[in-house]
Amino acid sequence: MRVIRYTENNQATLAAVTDEGAIYSLPQQDFLALVQQADDKGTTPLQIIQDVIKDSTPLAAKLEDLTLLVPIEAPEVWASGVTYLKSKEARNYEATGGKLDATTFYDKVYDAERPEIFFKSTAARTQGPDQDLYIRSDSNWQIPEPELGLVLDKNGRVLGYTVGNDMSSRDIEGENPLYLPQAKVWKNSCSIGPAIRLAETVEDPYQFTITCRIFRNEEKEFEGSATTGQLKRKFDELVSYLTRDNEIFDGTVLLTGTCIVPPNEFTLGDGDRIEIEISDIGTLNNPVKSQVRKAQATS
Structure with a gap:
């Protein structure tokens, strides 16, 4: 499982990309927010993502169609x-x-x-x-x-x-x-x-x-x-x-x-x-x- 950030409606959006190439939008603001949520719940980022995408529909767009940003704004x-x-x-x-x-x-x-x-x-x-x-x-x-x-x-x-x-x-x-x-x-x-x-x-x-x-x-x-x-x-x-x-x-x-x-x-x-x-x-x-x-x- 991979995590990306891309521009949607002039806003940075977090998403997960499965090994099959399906892309799912995530509700978290950024990658660190995803990690923090997993830590708070005593679980893993992968489990958080899996919980989100099991009831979600993947994006129609392909990865190459998205305007990608740095996946994390590393300090x-x-x-x-x-x-x-x-x-x-x-x-x-x-x-x-x-x-x-x-x-x-x-x-x-x-x-x-x-x-x-x-x-x-x-x-x-x-x-x-x-x-x-x-x-x-x-x-x-x-x-x-x-x-x-x-x-x-x-x-x-x-x-x-x-x-x-x-x-x-x-x-x-x-x-x-x-x-x-x-x-x-x-x-x-x-x-x-x-x-x-x-x-x-x-x-x-x-x-x-x-x-x-x-x-x-x-x-x-x-x-x-x-x-x-x-x-x-x-x-x-x-x-x-x-x-x-x-x-x-x-x-x-x-x-x-x-x-x-x-x-x-x-x-x-x-x-x-x-x-x-x-x-x-x-x-x-x-x-x-x-x-x-x-x-x-x-x-």
């Missing part, structure tokens, strides 16, 4: 780095100016007890399905980073899973690791959606298949796939470090790292389109736009 989005072998190799390549099989401090991060976790976005900065993502104006080497996102409550409980895009400027991060915030955070540099898969309906979260496709002039420029089974760290480990001596909020999303990296010669361009698909969750689609470099103030 904060955090991200994990160097959690897959492919990510470690890519970071080493960046940090050494393109040397193959190089060894750097990223090897230490990959093997260390403490994972890399960094702040990525806020609700106001996070884009949803079909919304524009921007290319950073002072970077010449940018890529999407397709990731599985954990939707958490304030205690670190995993409420569900979503699709995330942690856009990255490879040249800025490679120039100096202290530039990581600038390599990761700029206007429209993060997206999540299109749905939240309820955690209770996922038997094994290490069996998700992640696929990233990049289109240029609507022709496929790149496609890569991997599985969350390739993740070096467990999700509870990442959550435990995120919440260690740190206050998080209901609806926080933790992106768990990327396992798909386009070829080193590739960089995103204006007009590209990114699709990130995760099995049993859905496909997050975002167009790519260039930011116009702001003119410097003159006297």
